[in-house]
Amino acid sequence: MGKPRRTKKITKGRAEPWVMWEDVLDMSVDGEGQAAEKPRSFLKEIDLRAVAPFFALALLLIVGAFTNPNFIGIDNLANVATRSAFVAIIAVGATFVISSGDLDLSVGSMLAFVASLMILFMNSGAIADPHLMLAAAVAFAIFAGAACGLLNGLVTTIGRIEPFIATLGTMGIYRGLTTWLSQGGAITLRSSEIQNIYRPVYFGSILGLPIPIVCILVVTLIAAFVLYRTRYGRHVVAVGSNRDVARYSGIAVDRVRTIAFIIQGLCVAIAVLLYVPRLGSTSATTGILWELQAITAVVVGGTALKGGAGRVWGTICGAFILELVGNIMLLSNFISEYLIGTIQGSIIIIAMLVQRSLTRKS
Amino acid sequence: METSAESGRTPVLAARRISKSFNGVQVLFSVNFDLLPGEIHALVGENGAGKSTFVKIMSGFEQPSSGEILLDGKPVRLPANGQAEHLGIVIIHQEFNLAEHLTVTESLFLGREITRFGVLDRKRMRAETRRALDLLGSRIDENATISSLPVADRQMVEIAKAISKDARVIFMDEPTAVLSKEESGVLFEQVRKLRDRGTSFVFVSHKLDEVLELTDRVTVLRDGQWVKTAPTSMLDGESIAQLMVGRELSSLYPAKREPDVDEEIVLVARGITTGFVRDASFEVRKGEIIGFSGLIGSGRTELMEAVAGLRPRHSGEVTIKGVSMSSGDAHAANRAGLAYMTKDRKSKGLLLGSRMAVNLTLQSLDQHGKLGYLSPKSEANALARAMRRFDIRVRDGRVVAGRMSGGNQQKLMLAKVMETEPEIIIIDEPTRGIDVGTKQQIYHFISALARAGKSIVVVSSELQEVIGLCTRVAVMREGRIVGWLEGDEINEQEIMRYSAGLKKMAG
Numbered sequence: 001m002g003k004p005r006r007t008k009k010i011t012k013g014r015a016e017p018w019v020m021w022e023d024v025l026d027m028s029v030d031g032e033g034q035a036a037e038k039p040r041s042f043l044k045e046i047d048l049r050a051v052a053p054f055f056a057l058a059l060l061l062i063v064g065a066f067t068n069p070n071f072i073g074i075d076n077l078a079n080v081a082t083r084s085a086f087v088a089i090i091a092v093g094a095t096f097v098i099s100s101g102d103l104d105l106s107v108g109s110m111l112a113f114v115a116s117l118m119i120l121f122m123n124s125g126a127i128a129d130p131h132l133m134l135a136a137a138v139a140f141a142i143f144a145g146a147a148c149g150l151l152n153g154l155v156t157t158i159g160r161i162e163p164f165i166a167t168l169g170t171m172g173i174y175r176g177l178t179t180w181l182s183q184g185g186a187i188t189l190r191s192s193e194i195q196n197i198y199r200p201v202y203f204g205s206i207l208g209l210p211i212p213i214v215c216i217l218v219v220t221l222i223a224a225f226v227l228y229r230t231r232y233g234r235h236v237v238a239v240g241s242n243r244d245v246a247r248y249s250g251i252a253v254d255r256v257r258t259i260a261f262i263i264q265g266l267c268v269a270i271a272v273l274l275y276v277p278r279l280g281s282t283s284a285t286t287g288i289l290w291e292l293q294a295i296t297a298v299v300v301g302g303t304a305l306k307g308g309a310g311r312v313w314g315t316i317c318g319a320f321i322l323e324l325v326g327n328i329m330l331l332s333n334f335i336s337e338y339l340i341g342t343i344q345g346s347i348i349i350i351a352m353l354v355q356r357s358l359t360r361k362s
Numbered sequence: 363m364e365t366s367a368e369s370g371r372t373p374v375l376a377a378r379r380i381s382k383s384f385n386g387v388q389v390l391f392s393v394n395f396d397l398l399p400g401e402i403h404a405l406v407g408e409n410g411a412g413k414s415t416f417v418k419i420m421s422g423f424e425q426p427s428s429g430e431i432l433l434d435g436k437p438v439r440l441p442a443n444g445q446a447e448h449l450g451i452v453i454i455h456q457e458f459n460l461a462e463h464l465t466v467t468e469s470l471f472l473g474r475e476i477t478r479f480g481v482l483d484r485k486r487m488r489a490e491t492r493r494a495l496d497l498l499g500s501r502i503d504e505n506a507t508i509s510s511l512p513v514a515d516r517q518m519v520e521i522a523k524a525i526s527k528d529a530r531v532i533f534m535d536e537p538t539a540v541l542s543k544e545e546s547g548v549l550f551e552q553v554r555k556l557r558d559r560g561t562s563f564v565f566v567s568h569k570l571d572e573v574l575e576l577t578d579r580v581t582v583l584r585d586g587q588w589v590k591t592a593p594t595s596m597l598d599g600e601s602i603a604q605l606m607v608g609r610e611l612s613s614l615y616p617a618k619r620e621p622d623v624d625e626e627i628v629l630v631a632r633g634i635t636t637g638f639v640r641d642a643s644f645e646v647r648k649g650e651i652i653g654f655s656g657l658i659g660s661g662r663t664e665l666m667e668a669v670a671g672l673r674p675r676h677s678g679e680v681t682i683k684g685v686s687m688s689s690g691d692a693h694a695a696n697r698a699g700l701a702y703m704t705k706d707r708k709s710k711g712l713l714l715g716s717r718m719a720v721n722l723t724l725q726s727l728d729q730h731g732k733l734g735y736l737s738p739k740s741e742a743n744a745l746a747r748a749m750r751r752f753d754i755r756v757r758d759g760r761v762v763a764g765r766m767s768g769g770n771q772q773k774l775m776l777a778k779v780m781e782t783e784p785e786i787i788i789i790d791e792p793t794r795g796i797d798v799g800t801k802q803q804i805y806h807f808i809s810a811l812a813r814a815g816k817s818i819v820v821v822s823s824e825l826q827e828v829i830g831l832c833t834r835v836a837v838m839r840e841g842r843i844v845g846w847l848e849g850d851e852i853n854e855q856e857i858m859r860y861s862a863g864l865k866k867m868a869g
Contacts, residue, residue, distance in 0.1 A: 230734040231727040237716070238724055244710045248672065249725040249778075250696045308715060 048358040053301050053317040053351075060324050068331040078210055080327045081320065085212035086111070086271045087290060088319035091297035092223045093267030095315045096260040098298050099227070101240040101307030102163040104152060104264050108290035109174035114144045115272045115282045116181045123190050130193040141276075142269045148174065149265020153258030171291070179284040189280040198277040212274050216316060219270060223263075224312040233310075236260060240307030296344060297322055300351040321347065372435045374399045374562050375420065375451065375531050380429035382415055387757060389415050391587045392429065397531060402553065402563040404573040404594065407583035408606055408769070408797035413566050416583065417533050420564070421453040422446035450530035454520045454537060462509040467491040469508055470523050494522040498552045512659070514545040521549070525556070532556075533564045538572060539795050542658045542823070550576050568797055570599040584608055607799045614802050615830030616809035621649040626683075628817050629669075629700065629786050634678035636668040637661065638841040641678075646786060646817045651808065653832030653852075654821040656861045661841040662821045663705065666788045670702035671695040682786065696725070701784035703775060705791035705821070707768075711775045714764030718756070719745045721763050721774060726781040748777035753803060769800030776807065787811065788819040793827065805831060825854050837861050 064071040071077075090107050097104045118141040127133040148170070155166040181187060189195055204211050227233035235256045238246040246253050276282075299305055300321055301314025322344055329337050373396035382390040390412045397403050407413050418424040420431065422440030430437045433449060440446045461469060467484070470491045476483045491504040500518045508516060517537060524532050534553075538546040553563055553576065565577055573580060573594065580597060582589040582605040589605050629646040639661040646652055654662045668675040674690035681687065682698040695702075704710040712721050719741050723730055730740040748754065752773040756766060763771060772793070779787060792808065793801040808831060812818055822828050828835050835852050837845040837860035845860035845867050859865040 229736055231731070231736060232734055234720065234724065234727055234736065237720075238713055241713050241715055242709070244706075245713050245724075247692070248702070248704050248710045250692050250782075251724070252693065308713075 049302050049355055050311060050314065052354060052358060053314045057317050057321055060321060064324065064328045067328055071328065071331050080323050082210045082212045084319045084323035085216050085274055087293045087297060088216050088316050089219050089267050089271045090290060091294040091315045091319050092219055092312060093264035094294045094298045095303055095310050095312050096236060096263045098303055098305060099240045099307055099310030100236045100257050100260040102156060102257055102260065103167065104261065105167040105291050106152060106171035106174055107264065107268050107294055108287035109171045110148045110268045111271055111275065111290060112178040112282055112286035113174040114141055114148065114269055115276055115286060116178050116187045117144050118272060118276055119187050119189050119282060120181065122194055130191065130197055134194055134197055138273060141272050142266065145265040145269025145272065146262050149262040153261030157254040157257050182284055184284060186281050186283040195280050202274055202277040215274060220312055220316050227310050227312055237308060237310060293322060296348045299348060302355065371398050373397055374434060376432040377420060378430045378432065380419060380426045382419060382427050389586050393588045395581055397562050397564060399562055400557050400560045401578045402557055402565055402576055404577035404580040405564055405566045406573060406580060406602060406606055408799050411583040412586040413583055417453065417535060417566060421451050421533055447527055450528060452524040452527055452529035453533040454524060455535060463507060465505050465507050466502060466519055467504045469519060470526055490526060494526040497525060498522055499548065513540040517541060529561060531562045535566045536795055538569060546572065568795065570602055574599060582606055603798050614805065616806050618833055619813065620833045621647045625649060628683050630681040631669050632679045634665060634668050634675055636673055636675040637664040639665045640841045642843050644836055646819060648817055649812050649815050651812045651818045651820060651832050653828030653835040654819065654838060655825065655828045655835055655857050656838035658823055660838040662838050663790055666702060666790060666821055670700060670788060672702060696782060699785035701779045701782050702788045703779045703790060705794055707771050707775050712763040712771060715762055717760055717762055718774060722748055722778050722781060725778055744781065752777045752807065769796040772796050772804065786817045790821045792820060792822065825857055829853060839863055
């Protein structure tokens with residue numbers, strides 16, 4: 001019979017350094033699916049799923065560099081990052097909603113709606129001083145975004161409607177209102193004074209960094225802090241991974257979910273603040289399909305669509321990947337740029353396949 | 363060592379020097395085992411003794427690191443992912459594998475539907491299902507949807523499924539964990555019938571009385587090693603427990619201590635009505651351990667959830683330390699010092715995909731930082747403290763809760779609840795599905811908490827548990843509290859009389 005040989009190592013009540021929470025800059029919220037018996041070597045400690053999107057981004061940069069020498073230039077990359085800002089910032093909000101186990105399909109319409117409201121507000125001429133007017137409009141847009149998010153949250157939680165259906169409904173509502181406000185045409189910022197003050201917010205830069213990129217970084221840093229290092233962030237992950245456990249642990253589940261929708265609304269509002277100075281105009285087609293791009297960015301970034309694990313930095317990475325692919329297609333001549341949608345669609349499927357194979361291994 | 367010497371029969375399934383390690387950590391050490399045709403063989407051991415891993419290996423869900431498996435005396439390599447069912451080896455899992463929306467017939471034939479000319483032959487499948495259920499003496503309607511069945515019936519459907527697959531070897535992992543005494547009795551009768559027709563069973567259970575009642579032979583594992591295989595008739599509960607633990611179980615239950623009569627009353631529930639619970643009232647004193655007994659489905663959990671604010675109550679009043687609680691406000695009850703520990707640790711108690719620290723502090727995040735900011739250091743300290751206090755044993759502190767043994771999960775859940783520093787703790791099924799050694803520890807924790815002035819309500823389906831721990835016991839039946847027992851009245855006969863409806867409280 002078996003020799004009494006014990007190799008079981010038992011850790012008992014000692015404060016181990018690895019129990020400490022990873023830094024905010026770390027990519028993983030929790031170690032879902034991590035093997036219990038992993039030996040403690042550094043390489044094996046890396047969660048492959050958290051690193052995969054960054055690896056893909058690096059790969060894409062290398063491929064891009066080979067296709068066109070202009071691609072790897074600072075100007076082009078900064079340009080790509082700047083253009084990804086809208087989707088990236090919206091997707092940061094979507095990371096919260098998806099981590100808490102919900103989904104928001106209305107963000108594209110919401111952006112068009114809030115942007116239209118903001119322009120109409122500035123066109124109303126209620127405040128004479130352009131600086132004050134702009135400040136009021138910014139506050140107004142942020143309020144409108146939060147209100148739209150709150151509506152989504154309440155319909156989903158109090159109304160007890162599946163988030164997919166609830167936000168499908170509000171998506172139609174926001175889009176329809178935008179079309180009505182613009183009477184099928186465009187809504188354009190009339191005051192050239194305000195336009196001149198506001199333009200640098202999209203086209204300007206701080207310390208050489210375009211403001212939209214600064215915006216992405218700030219939003220992401222705050223979001224990462226909230227998700228990884230605050231009580232609310234922990235609640236989001238708990239609610240997303242198992243609502244019953246959260247409820248039995250005394251967490252106000254509906255409130256956590258509603259706040260996630262409000263955060264999403266706020267992120268949309270921030271995207272609006274960058275969007276309006278860029279063109280100074282909206283139309284019924286503004287932001288169409290952006291909700292799908294945002295969800296793609298979140299999922300490509302490694303957040304589980306079923307909730308329970310959020311990766312904010314991965315989301316940003318996902319948004320860059322989407323924009324980079326479009327950029328490479330424009331700069332290269334092998335594939336028609338009309339196929340961008342096809343390629344982005346393929347990316348989400350490939351990303352899911354890669355993630356699943358990584359999960360099996362670990 | 364080739365065949366079972368005492369009978370001369372060839373074992374239908376046998377293990378020869380099976381070892382298994384996961385990433386360098388060995389969990390099974392050269393285990394031998396044989397299962398004769400037409401026997402019920404108990405596999406017992408503490409949590410973490412390697413029973414589950416062994417069962418998985420013998421049913422093809424895991425491959426052994428070394429050693430061989432013999433089927434009818436010939437070495438085989440069992441196909442993975444349940445394909446061993448084609449060889450007649452069926453495993454009935456602890457967690458059910460039934461799709462809620464399907465009917466009984468549909469779930470029985472899931473993945474192996476009978477067709478005629480490519481169209482489902484529903485009539486024949488229904489007839490086959492009926493036959494399998496009749497064989498079990500079960501009156502479950504073959505057209506009922508799974509979601510409409512009580513847990514006990516679902517268990518029967520699982521077993522009918524195994525029968526309809528012409529299983530020769532059936533592994534049953536804690537089949538009675540969710541069954542009442544009567545339901546278990548029915549199940550055992552059917553199992554014996556099938557055994558007499560030549561089917562072999564491996565019965566994994568922590569309930570030693572059932573092992574003694576049902577099985578022909580017992581194999582004991584301890585720390586991944588084979589300890590003993592013997593005919594059940596040669597053993598008794600005490601000796602099996604000793605083999606499992608490897609030491610004498612001095613006293614499973616700590617000494618009882620009754621609180622003073624003038625001790626402060628900390629929890630009062632008056633006339634609670636919720637779900638099918640009707641007009642239930644009770645009160646708990648500081649430092650007291652009271653018990654709630656009754657059959658499964660008698661409304662105990664519903665009552666406690668209403669008291670803890672986890673479900674709304676239609677009428678009645680809950681007062682914690684003199685403060686009246688509004689209906690359905692779990693947060694307020696929590697703040698007032700009441701904590702409820704669910705019996706359903708896997709779906710309501712722990713985030714299985716998250717680490718221990720996340721689970722531990724989930725209910726008490728306020729303590730770990732200011733203005734919503736969480737301090738990693740403070741959480742790490744809390745985990746270290748809890749692991750020491752509740753003797754949580756894991757190889758790696760980063761292990762996710764879903765990978766821990768049942769006993770450690772239970773301790774973690776207790777630790778999580780205690781993090782909220784409650785004065786009153788309602789513990790629903792404190793030791794469901796955990797081994798005897800851990801049970802003893804948990805009983806001692808409960809007793810120590812009461813001595814420290816905490817009030818404890820124990821809800822349990824195990825009579826011994828309420829008898830061993832509580833100084834007052836309420837018996838529930840069909841949503842009502844039908845009896846209160848104190849002192850010497852707390853014994854099995856009295857409790858059974860009340861819960862079976864043979865006796866009622868005066869007035």
